[in-house]
Amino acid sequence: MSISPEQKNGFRRFYGHGIPRVKIEELAGKLIVVEGADGSGRSTQIARLVDWLETGGHPTVQVGLKRSTLVSKELELAQKGNILSRTTLSLFYATDFADQLENIILPALKAGFIVLADRYIYTLMARDMVRGMDEGWLKNVYGIAVKPDAVFYLSVQPQELVQRNLAKNATLDYWESGMDLGLSRAMFDSFVKYQTAMQGAFRKLQKTYGFTIIDGNRPVGSITKDLRKKIRVVLAEKQTS
Amino acid sequence: MKTFAELNFPGRLIAVEGLDGSGKSTQIYLLKRWLEAEGIKVYFSEWNSSELVKSATSKGKKRELLTPTTFSLIHATDFGDRYERHLLPLLRAGYIVLCDRYAFTAFARDVVRGCPPEWVRGIYNFAALPDITFFFKTDLEVSLNRILEGRPKLKFFEAGMDLRLSADPYESFRIFQGRILEQYVAMSDEFKFLVMDANQNVEKQQCIVRKLVGEKIELRKFRRRSPLPLPPAFQPAEAKAPEHDEDLAAV
Numbered sequence: 001m002s003i004s005p006e007q008k009n010g011f012r013r014f015y016g017h018g019i020p021r022v023k024i025e026e027l028a029g030k031l032i033v034v035e036g037a038d039g040s041g042r043s044t045q046i047a048r049l050v051d052w053l054e055t056g057g058h059p060t061v062q063v064g065l066k067r068s069t070l071v072s073k074e075l076e077l078a079q080k081g082n083i084l085s086r087t088t089l090s091l092f093y094a095t096d097f098a099d100q101l102e103n104i105i106l107p108a109l110k111a112g113f114i115v116l117a118d119r120y121i122y123t124l125m126a127r128d129m130v131r132g133m134d135e136g137w138l139k140n141v142y143g144i145a146v147k148p149d150a151v152f153y154l155s156v157q158p159q160e161l162v163q164r165n166l167a168k169n170a171t172l173d174y175w176e177s178g179m180d181l182g183l184s185r186a187m188f189d190s191f192v193k194y195q196t197a198m199q200g201a202f203r204k205l206q207k208t209y210g211f212t213i214i215d216g217n218r219p220v221g222s223i224t225k226d227l228r229k230k231i232r233v234v235l236a237e238k239q240t241s
Numbered sequence: 242m243k244t245f246a247e248l249n250f251p252g253r254l255i256a257v258e259g260l261d262g263s264g265k266s267t268q269i270y271l272l273k274r275w276l277e278a279e280g281i282k283v284y285f286s287e288w289n290s291s292e293l294v295k296s297a298t299s300k301g302k303k304r305e306l307l308t309p310t311t312f313s314l315i316h317a318t319d320f321g322d323r324y325e326r327h328l329l330p331l332l333r334a335g336y337i338v339l340c341d342r343y344a345f346t347a348f349a350r351d352v353v354r355g356c357p358p359e360w361v362r363g364i365y366n367f368a369a370l371p372d373i374t375f376f377f378k379t380d381l382e383v384s385l386n387r388i389l390e391g392r393p394k395l396k397f398f399e400a401g402m403d404l405r406l407s408a409d410p411y412e413s414f415r416i417f418q419g420r421i422l423e424q425y426v427a428m429s430d431e432f433k434f435l436v437m438d439a440n441q442n443v444e445k446q447q448c449i450v451r452k453l454v455g456e457k458i459e460l461r462k463f464r465r466r467s468p469l470p471l472p473p474a475f476q477p478a479e480a481k482a483p484e485h486d487e488d489l490a491a492v
Contacts (some may be wrong), residue, residue: 020309020355070306071315074297081293085325087367088293091318094299098310140363144310 016143022106023163027070029109030234031146033120036154037195038176039164040216041223046118047165053114061108064118068099079175086131093124094141101144121145122209131181150234152227153202158195160217162188244370245332252332253458256343258425260418262387263439268377269339272454276333276337279450281463284331291322303396309354317364326369337463344368345432349424353417354404359486373457375450376434381419383440447479
């Protein structure tokens with residue numbers, strides 16, 4: 001294969017073919033992803049990072065799952081029914097992701113913003129892998145995604161996650177408990193089993209995508225400190241060649 | 242990729258493909274009428290008709306929110322929903338499923354829009370191939386005339402306006418349809434399309450369609466056991482649904 005500009009550049013590239021007609025070398029901003037289950041402290045940390053970055057004079061934009069103009073409402077509605085099959089679920093989320101990628105992430109990167117993603121393709125892939133979807137198929141679908149500058153995975157024990165979710169909502173989410181998989185009739189057991197399986201899938205993906213694992217069992221403040229330290233390094237990196 | 246017959250499904254799937262105005266919808270409708278009259282278990286599914294996805298697609302089209310990538314993915318989502326919730330169970334139950342457009346529509350359109358062919362084909366590789374695919378091949382001018390005769394108001398995506406081929410919707414539509422036709426022709430051998438001369442009259446085409454279907458599918462095997470299903474209350478007690486294992490996804 002010939003050397004493309006992004007390979008010369010060193011880090012900015014798409015995972016696969018990317019998006020037709022997008023010039024990768026123009027994406028000057030930074031894409032920082034925070035991954036982790038519900039209750040892993042993801043949203044808290046992102047809010048703190050946004051504060052810190054904006055105070056420091058960096059323009060930021062946030063994206064996340066199920067936030068697209070195109071399908072978020074329809075996807076939400078579909079998840080409330082009991083008729084969503086796994087391929088449909090997967091492709092629905094892929095559409096939601098692609099819409100945000102093209103309308104928010106890529107333009108923001110082009111404008112030199114710091115994009116903070118509250119979860120990215122890895123959660124989507126892990127969920128689908130746990131549901132028995134083919135990894136190669138998923139890699140093809142998400143070949144449209146731009147490779148982030150940093151990915152942090154907040155790792156929290158499932159037993160701890162269950163406590164945090166119950167403390168916050170007094171209930172467990174149907175999909176975050178993997179109830180569609182029939183792992184257990186009891187939501188509590190299903191949640192723990194599902195989240196354990198999700199962590200297994202993340203470990204598998206970590207080998208390919210090499211994200212940074214952050215111990216999320218620690219106090220909020222020390223996680224923030226840790227993240228800031230790592231992000232400072234990312235921000236210091238020159239983007240364009 | 243294998244056909245449903247090759248995968249030992251009890252049912253069979255017949256798809257029709259072709260340009261807008263090729264007459265494929267009329268042909269598959271007449272085929273459906275014939276099969277129904279023959280007492281065959283038949284189901285019809287149309288492209289872009291999933292009740293879960295359709296509203297998002299039409300919003301995306303109306304508000305011109307779609308890009309080649311999201312256009313492709315949202316149609317794949319629609320197909321995925323119909324495939325897993327309707328087509329697969331019906332094919333397991335021994336139905337003849339008729340599809341007005343199948344994955345080939347995406348292979349043609351999305352590629353014309355600039356999506357890489359391997360990517361589009363990869364997305365649809367969860368789907369088996371139809372047992373029969375009719376390609377209603379018209380001369381470009383014939384299908385264009387059928388659509389454009391009344392100078393209808395062409396919709397933005399329908400006319401391929403997102404490709405910026407021409408500022409004139411009619412000119413854009415012509416170029417767009419021409420490119421799609423090229424894609425269909427290029428796929429014909431690979432996917433063993435039964436190529437129909439769709440310039441000839443409707444009745445003549447339907448005769449050929451019925452003859453070919455009858456030759457390729459042993460239709461008597463797909464008859465309903467009784468002409469009409471009995472209402473649930475009168476079903477004999479022994480007609481219990483067979484037990485089956487729902488396969489749990491490997492975790």
